Amino acid sequence: MSTNVSLVYLPLLGIVALLGYVVKQWFFHPLAKYRGPFLASLTNLWSAYLAFRGDWHVVMDQLHKKYGPIVRIAPNEVCISDPAAMKVIYSITGGFCKSDFYEPFRIPTDPPSLFTDRDEARHTERRRLVGSAYTMNSLLKLEPHVQIIISRFVRQLDKLFASTNEVADMSTWFYRMAYDVTGQLAVGRSFNAIDEGDRFGFLSLFMDRNANAGVLGRAPAWARPLIAPFFNTTKIQVYKDITDFMQSSMNVHLTHPEVHSDMMSLMLQLRDAKGEEVLSMDQVQRDCKSVIAAGADTTASTLAGMLHYICKDRRVYQTLQKEIDAASLELEADQPFSATMTEKLPYFAACIQEALRMHSGVGFPLPRVVPEGGAVISGEVFPEGVVVGMNAWQVHRNKDVFGEDADVFRPERWIVTNAADRNEVQRVKNRERHQFAFGAGTRTCIGKHISLLEVRIAIPELMRRFDFTLEHPDRDIEVVNMWFATTRNVKCYIKARS
Numbered sequence: 369m370s371t372n373v374s375l376v377y378l379p380l381l382g383i384v385a386l387l388g389y390v391v392k393q394w395f396f397h398p399l400a401k402y403r404g405p406f407l408a409s410l411t412n413l414w415s416a417y418l419a420f421r422g423d424w425h426v427v428m429d430q431l432h433k434k435y436g437p438i439v440r441i442a443p444n445e446v447c448i449s450d451p452a453a454m455k456v457i458y459s460i461t462g463g464f465c466k467s468d469f470y471e472p473f474r475i476p477t478d479p480p481s482l483f484t485d486r487d488e489a490r491h492t493e494r495r496r497l498v499g500s501a502y503t504m505n506s507l508l509k510l511e512p513h514v515q516i517i518i519s520r521f522v523r524q525l526d527k528l529f530a531s532t533n534e535v536a537d538m539s540t541w542f543y544r545m546a547y548d549v550t551g552q553l554a555v556g557r558s559f560n561a562i563d564e565g566d567r568f569g570f571l572s573l574f575m576d577r578n579a580n581a582g583v584l585g586r587a588p589a590w591a592r593p594l595i596a597p598f599f600n601t602t603k604i605q606v607y608k609d610i611t612d613f614m615q616s617s618m619n620v621h622l623t624h625p626e627v628h629s630d631m632m633s634l635m636l637q638l639r640d641a642k643g644e645e646v647l648s649m650d651q652v653q654r655d656c657k658s659v660i661a662a663g664a665d666t667t668a669s670t671l672a673g674m675l676h677y678i679c680k681d682r683r684v685y686q687t688l689q690k691e692i693d694a695a696s697l698e699l700e701a702d703q704p705f706s707a708t709m710t711e712k713l714p715y716f717a718a719c720i721q722e723a724l725r726m727h728s729g730v731g732f733p734l735p736r737v738v739p740e741g742g743a744v745i746s747g748e749v750f751p752e753g754v755v756v757g758m759n760a761w762q763v764h765r766n767k768d769v770f771g772e773d774a775d776v777f778r779p780e781r782w783i784v785t786n787a788a789d790r791n792e793v794q795r796v797k798n799r800e801r802h803q804f805a806f807g808a809g810t811r812t813c814i815g816k817h818i819s820l821l822e823v824r825i826a827i828p829e830l831m832r833r834f835d836f837t838l839e840h841p842d843r844d845i846e847v848v849n850m851w852f853a854t855t856r857n858v859k860c861y862i863k864a865r866s
């Protein structure tokens with residue numbers, strides 16, 4: 369009889385415990401004063417769902433408009449849009465470590481990668497060790513490979529679209545190109561996606577993996593093992609194929625080291641100099657895989673975003689084309705642009721900055737844990753252990769920094785027209801300081817120069833040889849944002865230029 373009575377009370381106890389939790393989260397948690405969706409204050413499942421929907425940047429814009437620059441997006445996390453917070457949260461000496469959002473990006477059986485490592489001291493050491501392979505000087509030696517792939521890309525677009533008047537979905541085509549370039553740069557083998565598409569399923573595997581990790585990272589740690597199986601259903605064979613692809617690339621490098629020039633050979637040289645215990649063979653292989661996983665989608669979406677915005681505004685298009693045409697006079701007809709040459713084109717440089725601003729390849733906040741002793745951010749005190757993050761998509765639309773027309777693609781905002789005007793010089797410098805597409809601080813993107821190398825060759829080569837017009841010039845860009853902000857349906861007519 370007494371057992372029956374206590375069973376009756378069980379649901380009641382559950383309700384009381386739940387109410388207690390709600391009251392604590394809503395009124396007494398250190399982040400209680402920051403508002404956001406009610407569900408977000410109770411569980412990370414709210415932000416996991418938002419990540420899954422793919423419109424994180426749109427919803428967060430609305431939430432910042434409603435609640436101000438600090439929005440609570442999870443029980444223990446806020447998102448901050450105030451640009452001034454960048455120099456605190458992502459300061460080199462601030463001690464803000466990556467949060468556990470990054471765990472699902474890690475292969476469970478592997479040690480952490482440069483990207484997923486949450487131990488700042490170990491990360492600094494590793495970054496120092498491999499950093500030289502990612503400098504522009506090292507990469508320029510690999511430039512001819514990039515030029516060859518981009519020339520192949522131009523030929524394919526010519527054959528399939530310019531000659532047929534068919535519409536090209538440039539978001540898809542840039543993905544193929546970027547995967548071929550990163551495969552070539554990473555391990556000396558292109559995936560041949562320009563010619564054969566995603567024949568082996570590698571491209572979609574990398575893309576899906578990043579998106580899945582983005583959603584899982586936002587989910588509460590206890591829910592991840594429950595959600596993960598829904599994401600990894602049919603891809604086991606492709607995983608195995610990629611592992612084989614990396615292993616066979618490594619074998620070829622070890623048997624014929626003299627014939628290779630790519631990231632893998634640069635890292636193997638570092639390994640020879642430092643020793644296996646400092647930089648292991650496995651680590652080299654993992655880092656090269658990261659180059660492909662982290663570098664292709666982001667660069668492709670930057671290129672597609674840039675083409676969309678340039679095409680949408682004919683004034684911008686014509687100004688850029690004029691600058692590119694003038695520069696191309698220095699080249700033979702079949703000689704491709706080099707990145708060093710196009711780096712010096714001022715309007716093009718401004719277009720790249722503006723494309724990275726309007727369409728940043730990473731579309732979630734970059735979450736960091738407030739270090740011991742707490743921190744003052746945007747004039748507010750945050751206790752240690754809470755998570756704070758900023759998202760390029762919000763920082764880049766701040767009107768105080770980028771001007772009243774921050775929602776518009778206008779490359780001129782990056783150009784100083786009157787060097788004697790100190791206010792103007794300061795304004796542009798301040799914008800540069802708030803360029804957040806590659807992150808900031810100790811964890812800033814190590815592959816930035818790889819992307820810039822590609823962008824600086826691809827866009828001038830394409831605009832020199834073709835005229836692009838959007839199929840639907842009145843439509844906004846379509847973005848699916850599941851950590852990487854991928855573009856969809858950048859559909860263009862392509863006409864060969866004489």
Ligand code: HEM
Binds near residue numbers: 660729813
């Ligand atoms: C336009 C293209 C790219 C964009 C927009 C981009 C963006 C970013 C961002 C925002 C971060 C910081 C992430 C964080 O703090 O959580 C980052 C880090 C990183 N990126 Fe990129 N990335 C791009 C291209 C590349 C390429 C080509 C590579 C190839 C190597 C790469 C490899 C990495 C790695 C390894 C990290 C982690 C660095 C560290 O923690 O030390 N990225 N990237």
